[in-house]
Amino acid sequence: MTTDDDTVTRRAVEAIHATSETDAWPAVSATVRHRVRRTPRLSQPVHASTQTLSGTARFAPSDRLDLSDTVVVDVLRQALHDIPGTAPHDIALTVDAGRCVGVRVDIVSAFGTDLLAAAGRVRSVVGAALSEALGTLSVSVPVDVAVVDVVVDDPSP
């Protein structure tokens, strides 16, 4: 390929970059965000108790409360947000006949983090968030924590 060839293809690249085609992006972006918000992920209902652990009734005893497992995962993810040097990588609920019977949390930690302490903190935070979401049905739900990666930069958002 000659220099002239390079010049014309370089001009072509520059011309594409210089066009304001991406001016159309804001309108496209709005539609994309709208569609993403309307696109549910596969989920299943998880029974939650109408009684909190302190015995307070959140609803009438005859009421039933089901949460989507994606909502429970979202609650746990948010609860784990503020643990320094650690971020959730995956959160999986084990659901049997509509009841949450286990939680597994995979975490990523920064180099230098006390992994044992971090895992303990994660377990504690998840337990508290579960009880907030599921009420008395969170009692005795085991929480398994696995450190799946250790990274140089702080992985927490």
Place this chain on the structure above:
Amino acid sequence: MAVHSGPGRLAGTFARPGSEAGDATLVRAARLGDREAFEVVVERYGPALYRFARRMVRDHDEAQDVVQEALVAAWRGLERFDGRSSLATWLFGITSHKARDSLRRRRPEPVDPDLLTRPGRDTIDRSALSNPEEAMFLSDLAEALGQLSERQRAVWLLTQVEGLSTPEAAQALRMSADAVRGQLARARMSLTTRLEAWR
């Protein structure tokens, strides 16, 4: 009372990964259902995906559909993103696939050949309207790109316009690196021939 909740929050407001967050952080959060983290991804890569799609398909509407479908597919399929390629490469790969699907879906439509719009042909930048020579060059470039095969066009756009390396383009297009190099050489040769008048 049965409450089947959709995605939402039960707890208070939390800090979210912001526009400064790295791709890995955003993907981790989005994979766990954080739509706002995914929206940062959309804003980060969407303009380039749209620019790529716009040159791959026929017009703005089709490009918009392609990018929408690609990003919704990415949102649904985040669990399949294993991090072996960069996020950009993965997204360009999905967009390329959707563009190819779109071109094939529309191919059988009866069209007046004279009115057939080549990919990107109707793109005339507003600023170029004040520069007729540049507008003509863009028009000829769109015509020349439209003459390339889908593969050649995708390879040229990804490597030359979007800055992907040969291995990255190969990953995105599910081709070997050698095939990418071959398609790129043919694309460049074709473009320089068709843009001969602009040398």
